[in-house]
Amino acid sequence: MVEIKEKDIQKAAAEGMDSFLRIFTDSYKAALLGELTSDKMGALNGDQHTLLAYHYFLDEVMVGGFCQLIQNGYGPYIFENPFAKAMRLWGLKDFSKLIYRAKEIYDVHKVDLVKERTEEEFMAMYEEYEAFDEIEETFFEEEELITTLIASYVDDHIEDFATIVKE
Numbered sequence: 001m002v003e004i005k006e007k008d009i010q011k012a013a014a015e016g017m018d019s020f021l022r023i024f025t026d027s028y029k030a031a032l033l034g035e036l037t038s039d040k041m042g043a044l045n046g047d048q049h050t051l052l053a054y055h056y057f058l059d060e061v062m063v064g065g066f067c068q069l070i071q072n073g074y075g076p077y078i079f080e081n082p083f084a085k086a087m088r089l090w091g092l093k094d095f096s097k098l099i100y101r102a103k104e105i106y107d108v109h110k111v112d113l114v115k116e117r118t119e120e121e122f123m124a125m126y127e128e129y130e131a132f133d134e135i136e137e138t139f140f141e142e143e144e145l146i147t148t149l150i151a152s153y154v155d156d157h158i159e160d161f162a163t164i165v166k167e
Helices: 006-015 017-031 038-043 046-071 075-079 083-089 093-114 119-128 131-156
Strands: 003-005 164-167
Touching: 003 006, 003 017, 006 017, 006 164, 017 046, 017 131, 046 075, 046 083, 046 119, 046 131, 075 083, 075 093, 083 093, 083 164, 093 131
Parallel strands: 003 164
Antiparallel strands: none
């Protein structure tokens, strides 16, 4: 289990929910030695993977939408794992439905979405995959609430996300 110092969690929590979640995800990335590879997947439990998946989801979708998320290699981590189901189990039913809607597009167009592209071809994806636009807009509108609910879930189940080291 990943260990995090209690004082670091308290400091991060005082800075806000984004910092609070990042203290966990930064620790997970360190445990994975910065690489999300299949041979390192066992270093994290299911809840830790779910939180890390949200971290990647948030960072990628907020900057470049689903096309960027998928082109940067996170499509399988989000859509081919039980991320959407975990969100539902964490109480984020509407967000779970949003992920499933994006997954439907991903599943139908996976071969094309994941293929290597030039910068020009990548930019053209935004016109070709306008089906993601409404889903992205909904996420942008609800992101703060979603992140708040996830931070609350982590706080309420903190022992599932890290071993807290008291000094």
